[in-house]
Amino acid sequence: MADTKTKCAHPSCECMIEKGGKYGKYCSEYCKEKGDQIELRCECRCPACH
Ligand SMILES: [Zn+2]
Ligand SMILES: [Zn+2]
Incomplete structure (x- = not known):
């Protein structure tokens, strides 16, 4: 597929x-706004990021 x-x-x-x-x-929306910045961790609250 x-x-x-x-x-x-x-x-x-x-x-x-x-x-x-x-x-x-x-x-x-979080990642869209922060996508061009290097952050230690994502805080978009999605399950994969916790
Ligand atoms: Zn994301
Ligand atoms: Zn995320």
Whole structure:
């Protein structure tokens, strides 16, 4: 099957997201805003990041 999932573009975020999601290459509004900053850990509150 075609791979329709990709990792969130935030460097510290481990979330897998569906392509074409509402936040583009990010999993959430948080990552979309913080995506260009290097942070120690993602705090977008998704299960994969805890
Ligand atoms: Zn995350
Ligand atoms: Zn994310």
